[in-house]
Amino acid sequence: xxxxxxxxxxxxxxxxxxxxxxxxxxxxxxxxxxxxxxxxxxxxxxxxxxxxxxxxxxxxxxxxxxxxxxxxxxxxxxxxxxxxxxxxxxxxxxxxxxxxxxxxxxxxxxxxxxxxxxxxxxxxxxxxxxxxxxxxxxxxxxxxxxxxxxxxxxxxxxxxxxxxxxxxxxxxxxxxxxxxxxxxxxxxxxxxxxxxxxxxxxxxxxxxxxxxxxxxxxxxxxxxxxxxxxxxxxxxxxxxxxxxxxxxxxxxxxxxxxxxxxxxxxxxxxxxxxxxxxxxxxxxxxxxxxxxxxxxxxxxxxxxxxxxxxxxxxxxxxxxxxxxxxxxxxxxxxxxxxxxxxxxxxxxxxxx
Amino acid sequence: xxxxxxxxxxxxxxxxxxxxxxxxxxxxxxxxxxxxxxxxxxxxxxxxxxxxxxxxxxxxxxxxxxxxxxxxxxxxxxxxxxxxxxxxxxxxxxxxxxxxxxxxxxxxxxxxxxxxxxxxxxxxxxxxxxxxxxxxxxxxxxxxxxxxxxxxxxxxxxxxxxxxxxxxxxxxxxxxxxxxxxxxxxxxxxxxxxxxxxxxxxxxxxxxxxxxxxxxxxxxxxxxxxxxxxxxxxxxxxxxxxxxxxxxxxxxxxxxxxxxxxxxxxxxxxxxxxxxxxxxxxxxxxxxxxxxxxxxxxxxxxxxxxxxxxxxxxxxxxxxxxxxxxxxxxxxxxxxxxxxxxxxxxxxxxxx
DNA sequence: CTGAAAGCGCTAACAG
DNA sequence: CTGTTAGCGCTTTCAG
Numbered sequence: 001x002x003x004x005x006x007x008x009x010x011x012x013x014x015x016x017x018x019x020x021x022x023x024x025x026x027x028x029x030x031x032x033x034x035x036x037x038x039x040x041x042x043x044x045x046x047x048x049x050x051x052x053x054x055x056x057x058x059x060x061x062x063x064x065x066x067x068x069x070x071x072x073x074x075x076x077x078x079x080x081x082x083x084x085x086x087x088x089x090x091x092x093x094x095x096x097x098x099x100x101x102x103x104x105x106x107x108x109x110x111x112x113x114x115x116x117x118x119x120x121x122x123x124x125x126x127x128x129x130x131x132x133x134x135x136x137x138x139x140x141x142x143x144x145x146x147x148x149x150x151x152x153x154x155x156x157x158x159x160x161x162x163x164x165x166x167x168x169x170x171x172x173x174x175x176x177x178x179x180x181x182x183x184x185x186x187x188x189x190x191x192x193x194x195x196x197x198x199x200x201x202x203x204x205x206x207x208x209x210x211x212x213x214x215x216x217x218x219x220x221x222x223x224x225x226x227x228x229x230x231x232x233x234x235x236x237x238x239x240x241x242x243x244x245x246x247x248x249x250x251x252x253x254x255x256x257x258x259x260x261x262x263x264x265x266x267x268x269x270x271x272x273x274x275x276x277x278x279x280x281x282x283x284x285x286x287x288x289x290x291x292x293x294x295x296x297x298x299x300x301x302x303x304x305x306x307x308x309x310x311x312x313x314x315x316x317x318x319x320x321x322x323x324x325x326x327x328x329x330x331x332x333x334x335x336x337x338x339x340x341x342x343x344x345x346x347x348x349x350x351x352x
Numbered sequence: 353x354x355x356x357x358x359x360x361x362x363x364x365x366x367x368x369x370x371x372x373x374x375x376x377x378x379x380x381x382x383x384x385x386x387x388x389x390x391x392x393x394x395x396x397x398x399x400x401x402x403x404x405x406x407x408x409x410x411x412x413x414x415x416x417x418x419x420x421x422x423x424x425x426x427x428x429x430x431x432x433x434x435x436x437x438x439x440x441x442x443x444x445x446x447x448x449x450x451x452x453x454x455x456x457x458x459x460x461x462x463x464x465x466x467x468x469x470x471x472x473x474x475x476x477x478x479x480x481x482x483x484x485x486x487x488x489x490x491x492x493x494x495x496x497x498x499x500x501x502x503x504x505x506x507x508x509x510x511x512x513x514x515x516x517x518x519x520x521x522x523x524x525x526x527x528x529x530x531x532x533x534x535x536x537x538x539x540x541x542x543x544x545x546x547x548x549x550x551x552x553x554x555x556x557x558x559x560x561x562x563x564x565x566x567x568x569x570x571x572x573x574x575x576x577x578x579x580x581x582x583x584x585x586x587x588x589x590x591x592x593x594x595x596x597x598x599x600x601x602x603x604x605x606x607x608x609x610x611x612x613x614x615x616x617x618x619x620x621x622x623x624x625x626x627x628x629x630x631x632x633x634x635x636x637x638x639x640x641x642x643x644x645x646x647x648x649x650x651x652x653x654x655x656x657x658x659x660x661x662x663x664x665x666x667x668x669x670x671x672x673x674x675x676x677x678x679x680x681x682x683x684x685x686x687x688x689x690x691x692x693x694x695x696x697x698x699x700x701x702x703x704x
Numbered sequence: 705c706t707g708a709a710a711g712c713g714c715t716a717a718c719a720g
Numbered sequence: 721c722t723g724t725t726a727g728c729g730c731t732t733t734c735a736g
Contacts (some may be wrong), residue, residue, distance in 0.1 A: 024715055054476050055410035056713035059728045066409075066455075066478075076718055081435045089458045097459070103418075104456040105448070106441045124406050126418075126453055148724060155541055156677070231642045257642070264644035280733045290583045290609070291643055292616035321547075360729055371707045376731055384705060408729035411712045707736080713728105720723080 007050045016044035026054055028062075029321070051099060056123055067091075067313055068127035072114045073107075074230070082285055084133070087155065088284060090306025091131060098314060098322070103127050115144055120231045122148045128317050131309045133336070135159060135166070135201040150306040151316040153309045159201045165316060167327060173209055176332030177297035179280060180213035182332060183250055183298075188278065190247035191222040194258060196229040203254060206282065210252060223248075227258060234258035236266040237322040242269055242277075249277065256281035256288045259295050263337060271340075278336040293336030300330035359402045361413070363448070368396035379404055379568050402449060404629060410477055419665055420479035422464045426461075426582070430476035434637055435607075435654060436485070439507065440660025443483060446534075450666060450674065451519045455479050467496055474635035483661045487511060487518070487553040492509040500513045500642065503668040505661045519660040519679060520572075524575060525561055527682030531632060532647075534601055540630065543574040544608060545599035546589045548581040555581075555606060562604060573592050579610060587617040594621055594629075601629065608633035611647050615689060631689040645688030646678035653680035 013020045022193055025033050025040035033041075047050065056336070058064045069091070071084060080175060088102070095102055107174050119129050128151070132141055135156035142164055145152045148198030154166035183191060193210050193350075196203040205226055214222050225241070228231035234253060238261075241248055253259035263273050271277050273293055281288055284299035304327040311324040365372045370393060377385050377611055378393035391604055397403065397583075410416045420564055421443070423436060440454070447454055457469050470493070473479050480503070484493055487508035496514055506518035535543060543698045545562050554585040566574050577593070579585035586605060590613075593600055603618075605611035611633030623629050624632040624644055636651035639657055663676040 006713090010713085020670070021715075022712090024721065025722095028715080029718095034721070037721085050717090051476070053713055054478060055407050056415070056728090057710090058407035059411050059730085060714045060716085061728060062715065070710075082437075085434075085436070085458065088456065089460055092458050099472075100456050101473075103453050104439065104440070105454070106444050108441055111519055121453075124403070124451075126406060158572070226419075228677070231638065260639075261642040264646075267644040271665075287612075287639060288584065290613040290616055292619040294616075314721080325716095357730090361727085361731095372705065372729090373731075373733095377706095380731080382731095386705070389705085404731090405729055408712090409731075411714085411728085412730050412732085413712060414731065668717085705736105706735085708734090710731105710733090712730090714736100715728095716726095720721105 007048050009052065010022050010049075012044050012048055012050050014085075015048065016041045024052070032064065036117065039116065054101075063317065064125060065099055066103055066127050067095065067310070068103045068105070068118075068130045069123050069133070070107065070117055070121075070130070071133065072109075072111070082287070083283060085265070086135060086302040086337065087259065087306035087309075089308040090215040090303035090308075092306075093303075094307050094314070094322070094325070098319065100314070111140070115140070118144055120152075122150050126214070129153070129313045131155065131306075131313060135206075135263060138199060139200050139201075151313065153313040153316065155305050155309045156202050165307060165312055167312055169305070169327045169330055171329040172205070173213065173330075175208045175300075175332050177208075178215040178332035179252070179296075179298055180210070180217040180219060182334060182338065183252075183278065183280070184214065184217040184219035185339065186278065188248075188250040189220055190246060190248045190250075191224045192221060192223040192241050192251045194234060194251060194253050194262065195224060196258070198226055198252035202314065204313065206254060210270060217314070219350040220251070225318045227254075229255065229258065231257060231261035234261040238262040238265045242266060242271065247277075250280070251277065252282075254281045254282060256283045256285045256295060256297055259297070259337075260287065260291055263293075274337050274339055284333050293339075296335045296338040297333050299331045299333050301330070303327050355618055359400050361402075361404065364393065364396050364402050366466060367400060368393045374600065378403075380440045404454075404633075406492070409683055415480040415669065417451055417454055418479050419662070420448065420455045420457070420470075420473050421485070421594050422457045422459065422466060422469055422473075423462070423484070423485065424461075435635060438654040438663075439485060439658035442655035442660075443662040444658075445655070446659050446662040446666070446674070446677070450671065452666070463492070464663055470496055471500065474502050481509065481665045483658075483665060487552060489551050489556075490555075503665065504663040505668065507657050508554050509557065517664055518655060519661070519664055519676070521653060521657070521679045521682050523681045525565065525682075526555070526557045527684050528561045528565040528653075529557075529568070530684035531604070531648075532562070532569040532571060533632065534686060534690065535604075535632070536569040536571035536629065538690065539600075540600075540602040541572055542598060542600045542602075543572060544603045545574045546578040546586060546593070546595050546603060546605050546614065547576060547578050548610070549604035556591060558606060574604070579606075581607065581610065583613035584664060586613040590614040590617045591621065594623065602632070603629065604632045604634075606634060608635045608637045608647060608649055609651070611689075612639065612643055615643065615645075615647065625686070626689050626691055636685050640687070645691075648687045648690040649685050651683045651685050653682075 009020045013023045026038045130152040132154045158164045195207040227237045264281045281297040282293045282296045288295035311322050314322045349351045361372045365375045378390045406417045482504040484506045510516045547559040578588045615631045633647045633649040636649045640647035663674050666674045
């Protein structure tokens with residue numbers, strides 16, 4: 001007795017009493033089929049629980065039904081920013097129902113290695129398009145992917161005047177305005193912004209928006225410094241800031257990771273948060289709720305961004321039926337690290 | 353002028369002056385080729401920077417050159433345990449050089465959804481095998497994947513007497529023994545172990561090993577409780593434990609996430625760590641170094657586990673040439689949360 | 705040790 | 721509106 005045969009387009013065609021090309025058309029939503037016929041084919045496929053073999057379609061020159069996501073970071077930052085997990089889960093939530101897969105590549109190496117990964121993925125026809133995260137200044141990926149002639153969607157705002165399909169929150173400013181009002185209402189006189197590395201587009205934007213929001217709220221113009229998005233740098237920057245006689249009464253960080261590390265460093269130096277110092281982060285990673293005090297932050301709709309990016313990409317790939325889900329505005333989440341009465345005078349030196 | 357042709361096996365055959373089947377053999381390491389010929393073919397492929405089209409190979413009935421990793425967790429835990437990122441990076445480090453891709457699926461839903469994902473991935477011939485993480489009690493995935501007749505490798509020890517290929521640290525006990533000696537040397541009289549949920553295999557093992565290690569080191573038999581691996585439960589368990597008159601002088605947690613959340617809760621209750629209470633975690637996630645005090649933990653070679661799992665899977669898939677890299681022993685990392693002089697008497701009540 | 709030939713399952717062009 | 725046909729690029733017998 002021969003082993004059970006894999007069901008193919010042929011079986012479905014036979015069951016529906018049509019030709020294989022009719023089945024193909026039905027499955028790919030092409031025109032040129034009587035609605036009744038299409039219906040019959042679709043239910044035959046359903047009955048046989050058949051769907052086109054991605055390998056065969058790919059070989060034939062059509063799509064892979066798979067999208068690529070390449071993440072390139074130092075090994076530590078990878079674990080640091082659980083950021084990605086949520087974005088991926090969001091993307092998955094639209095990809096899976098459309099029977100698309102996600103090829104993930106986690107790189108800890110150089111930029112040329114990154115380019116090679118893209119190139120190879122395209123050359124091997126493993127993906128139909130890419131989702132890019134973390135928009136960079138002078139982002140080399142755009143040109144590369146255009147050369148490779150493969151669609152892509154960026155999460156975040158592209159650098160400069162680049163014309164690239166991208167998704168972003170409706171109103172990225174919203175949460176920062178709330179944050180500014182919150183800080184100004186608390187009466188902070190000296191506010192420091194410790195931002196991430198300058199090679200990301202969002203870093204500068206976030207910083208500028210923060211400064212603008214504080215000014216708009218009638219607060220003192222914040223001073224700003226840059227760190228490297230990692231814990232070590234955030235610590236150093238925090239220590240330096242707190243050593244100054246005119247030390248800040250509030251520090252805002254470019255992300256939650258830095259805020260957590262910074263807050264710990266302040267505590268280690270003997271400062272009490274939020275009594276001596278208010279701390280705020282950005283992203284609203286769950287982690288911010290596990291530390292003491294819990295960290296006030298600006299929540300981004302990371303899941304929504306992942307879902308929107310995936311949808312936009314599917315549209316680029318020709319799936320006109322997919323609609324792009326809205327991304328929620330950013331939003332202030334007030335937690336313990338800023339829950340304090342009005343600051344009028346700088347707090348006394350901490351006892352160490 | 354016609355558009356540039358994709359280079360195929362034909363071009364390589366022509367350049368090397370052999371037949372296409374010879375090229376195929378050379379690329380797949382099959383026997384039946386003169387070493388010199390093989391050499392010539394390989395360099396021709398190199399020169400044209402050609403490698404077999406995965407789609408064509410797959411269609412032909414050979415492999416996909418892609419492995420699957422399905423992670424199934426609540427949305428919060430996903431971000432919580434950056435654990436995965438390291439494992440994936442480790443796997444990638446062996447997959448990429450072998451030109452294998454990784455299909456990632458992040459699920460936040462039910463177990464039946466999980467089974468469907470496996471089934472579909474296999475049916476669509478999207479992967480050649482799977483890497484499984486987080487060995488579970490009565491793990492249903494084994495039977496499913498055996499039914500689907502697809503190879504897989506488990507990270508961790510399988511449940512019960514299951515015969516499944518798996519990878520694990522050489523000596524998982526090593527770090528716990530060091531930890532026990534460390535705690536016992538500090539003179540702790542009452543030690544509590546707050547473990548993770550009972551549906552994972554490693555949870556029970558870790559707990560038992562910890563208890564055994566403490567006893568072996570001459571310490572007091574620890575009491576144990578289970579939480580849900582998430583921050584909320586860890587907090588609750590911690591609060592309950594600290595409310596008792598015979599509260600512990602040291603709490604060991606099943607992972608760093610819980611330890612961080614637990615430590616914060618203790619601080620919120622007014623306890624000073626490590627003065628009133630020692631805290632230890634497990635995993636050595638970078639996050640443990642960002643909080644104050646930094647968390648003593650047992651480091652696992654997560655990257656090594658990912659790499660070993662990927663290698664083992666490639667071997668299962670017939671790539672006899674890959675060797676399985678060693679996984680480092682677990683190892684105690686002493687940080688601030690246990691750096692304290694000897695405990696003789698229970699500390700006084702904290703002032704709240 | 706090598707080459708010729710068949711076909712994996714699908715899609716798109718074209719003829720009916 | 722439907723059916724026939726010709727490959728996509730590769731691997732694998734099988735005969736030389």
